[in-house]
Amino acid sequence: xxxxxxxxxxxxxxxxxxxxxxxxxxxxxxxxxxxxxxxxxxxxxxxxxxxxxxxxxxxxxxxxxxxxxxxxxxxxxxxxxxxxxxxxxxxxxxxxxxxxxxxxxxxxxxxxxxxxxxxxxxxxxxxxxxxxxxxxxxxxxxxxxxxxxxxxxxxxxxxxxxxxxxxxxxxxxxxxxxxxxxxxxxxxxxxxxxxxxxxxxxxxxxxxxxxxxxxxxxxxxxxxxxxxxxxxxxxxxxxxxxxxxxxxxxxxxxxxxxxxxxxxxxxxxxxxxxxxxxxxxxxxxxxxxxxxxxxxxxxxxxxxxxxxxxxxxxxxxxxxxxxxx
Amino acid sequence: xxxxxxxxxxxxxxxxxxxxxxxxxxxxxxxxxxxxxxxxxxxxxxxxxxxxxxxxxxxxxxxxxxxxxxxxxxxxxxxxxxxxxxxxxxxxxxxxxxxxxxxxxxxxxxxxxxxxxxxxxxxxxxxxxxxxxxxxxxxxxxxxxxxxxxxxxxxxxxxxxxxxxxxxxxxxxxxxxxxxxxxxxxxxxxxxxxxxxxxxxxxxxxxxxxxxxxxxxxxxxxxxxxxxxxxxxxx
Numbered sequence: 392x393x394x395x396x397x398x399x400x401x402x403x404x405x406x407x408x409x410x411x412x413x414x415x416x417x418x419x420x421x422x423x424x425x426x427x428x429x430x431x432x433x434x435x436x437x438x439x440x441x442x443x444x445x446x447x448x449x450x451x452x453x454x455x456x457x458x459x460x461x462x463x464x465x466x467x468x469x470x471x472x473x474x475x476x477x478x479x480x481x482x483x484x485x486x487x488x489x490x491x492x493x494x495x496x497x498x499x500x501x502x503x504x505x506x507x508x509x510x511x512x513x514x515x516x517x518x519x520x521x522x523x524x525x526x527x528x529x530x531x532x533x534x535x536x537x538x539x540x541x542x543x544x545x546x547x548x549x550x551x552x553x554x555x556x557x558x559x560x561x562x563x564x565x566x567x568x569x570x571x572x573x574x575x576x577x578x579x580x581x582x583x584x585x586x587x588x589x590x591x592x593x594x595x596x597x598x599x600x601x602x603x604x605x606x607x608x609x610x611x612x613x614x615x616x617x618x619x620x621x622x623x624x625x626x627x628x629x630x631x632x633x634x635x636x637x638x639x640x641x642x643x644x645x646x647x648x649x650x651x652x653x654x655x656x657x658x659x660x661x662x663x664x665x666x667x668x669x670x671x672x673x674x675x676x677x678x679x680x681x682x683x684x685x686x687x688x689x690x691x692x693x694x695x696x697x698x699x700x701x702x703x704x705x706x707x708x709x710x711x712x713x714x715x716x
Numbered sequence: 717x718x719x720x721x722x723x724x725x726x727x728x729x730x731x732x733x734x735x736x737x738x739x740x741x742x743x744x745x746x747x748x749x750x751x752x753x754x755x756x757x758x759x760x761x762x763x764x765x766x767x768x769x770x771x772x773x774x775x776x777x778x779x780x781x782x783x784x785x786x787x788x789x790x791x792x793x794x795x796x797x798x799x800x801x802x803x804x805x806x807x808x809x810x811x812x813x814x815x816x817x818x819x820x821x822x823x824x825x826x827x828x829x830x831x832x833x834x835x836x837x838x839x840x841x842x843x844x845x846x847x848x849x850x851x852x853x854x855x856x857x858x859x860x861x862x863x864x865x866x867x868x869x870x871x872x873x874x875x876x877x878x879x880x881x882x883x884x885x886x887x888x889x890x891x892x893x894x895x896x897x898x899x900x901x902x903x904x905x906x907x908x909x910x911x912x913x914x915x916x917x918x919x920x921x922x923x924x925x926x927x928x929x930x931x932x933x934x935x936x937x938x939x940x941x942x943x944x945x946x947x948x949x950x951x
Contacts, residue, residue: 406779406780406782406798406875407780407791407794407795407797407798408794413826415826415828416825416826416827417826419826419827419828420823420824420826423823617807617809618809620807621807621808621809621820622820622824623796624767624769624796624801624807625796625797625801625820625821625824625868625872626793626794626795626796626797626798626799626821626824626825626872627793627824628789628790628793628794629789629790629793631793631824
């Protein structure tokens with residue numbers, strides 16, 4: 392075994408060691424490239440602004456839908472209401488049939504309590520809530536059916552609800568069974584639609600952001616072609632040649648994320664007044680859940696990720712086409 | 717042992733043109749050699765293959781005993797950091813100052829700015845351009861631009877210095893100055909290979925001259941008068 396120090400042995404094996412190996416050189420190279428990239432981006436501010444705007448719009452729409460979904464979910468999270476079941480009877484149904492149906496439903500564990508509204512009560516309520524008293528007097532008979540409203544326990548799943556509806560429909564004298572959903576339940580349904588729409592749009596606009604960045608990076612590659620060739624000539628590695636464009640992508644993506652955050656803020660300012668009024672009518676207060684520092688950082692990171700992806704696509708393809716790599 | 721060895725190297729382009737034809741040659745460490753020949757004789761192709769900017773169709777190119785045509789991309793980059801290359805059209809970056817142009821190879825190697833400044837100024841001093849370090853190449857004369865290119869090539873203290881028609885656009889006096897610079901670098905141990913079609917100039921240098929024709933060596937010697945005809949396999 393040789394007595395030579397390991398450094399010397401390595402030098403003997405390798406006639407061309409890196410001029411400055413190690414983490415320090417790697418770090419300095421990253422700093423240099425970040426500085427040069429910022430200079431390049433700021434020197435072409437017009438182009439950079441357009442890219443930031445395009446990426447920002449691509450990020451803003453799915454992010455906005457995500458915020459909407461988060462807020463809808465929060466709106467319904469503290470809700471204590473519950474669905475109801477309303478049975479409308481035939482006009483010919485007897486009071487005994489109505490009472491029997493009420494008894495059957497009350498016996499079911501899913502039902503909290505039952506309220507019967509007779510034909511006469513329905514007519515009285517109708518008179519009380521409308522101005523059609525004179526018109527009703529002209530009718531020879533009461534046109535309103537008896538009904539039964541069952542308040543259900545919370546947390547019932549679809550199967551339990553379907554079973555309850557089937558049970559009600561099996562009773563004699565029943566004309567129609569309506570499973571009532573409150574407006575908040577509908578909001579939940581809308582929230583699910585928004586969530587899925589957000590995912591679809593997120594994927595589509597994400598691809599859009601990648602393509603926008605890739606196109607911009609391709610232009611940057613063309614603009615720096617001479618420099619890339621010289622860099623290769625003087626010993627830049629493939630990674631070093633590719634690295635500035637990854638920084639381009641990251642800068643474009645982060646810039647796009649900032650633009651998206653600004654667009655969302657603007658949207659919130661614009662819709663704040665009508666939204667406050669709408670929520671107020673349901674006894675709710677405006678609370679833009681989700682639009683917080685974590686969301687903003689995530690927006691910037693997603694932008695940077697998409698930008699770097701676009702850069703990787705463009706750099707790999709274009710630099711190989713130009714025989715730089 | 718030779719530092720650079722070409723063993724039966726051929727290069728045929730896609731259009732069928734044969735730039736190098738079964739070329740075999742050796743270059744000792746610390747030697748200075750001129751490649752000459754008519755336009756299209758294969759001088760530039762020879763240097764490009766040595767820089768690994770292109771690959772030979774056949775044959776081996778050994779530098780320090782290592783076949784450089786089969787190196788990985790990462791190792792190739794490291795190899796190029798130990799070569800200096802000068803071109804007729806300089807390959808300078810117009811939007812960067814003279815200083816930044818010369819500093820480029822050192823920055824790529826990740827050197828500290830303090831060390832870069834010291835080396836760049838030393839290199840610019842060697843080519844007498846220290847006072848123009850802040851200027852941009854487009855404001856320099858052709859001869860000055862060439863000297864910037866030389867400073868960039870030697871700033872890494874390369875073991876091998878290659879030059880492709882470095883005096884192509886220069887008048888005879890400037891050409892001689894440039895050649896003297898190469899000679900100075902050679903005197904400190906750098907292996908120098910210069911491709912030039914200026915027969916009078918290179919003959920006046922009194923160094924080894926290899927003449928190429930249609931990609932093959934036709935003469936190899938100290939000057940044109942004393943050169944011997946080269947056999948196919950001889951060095």
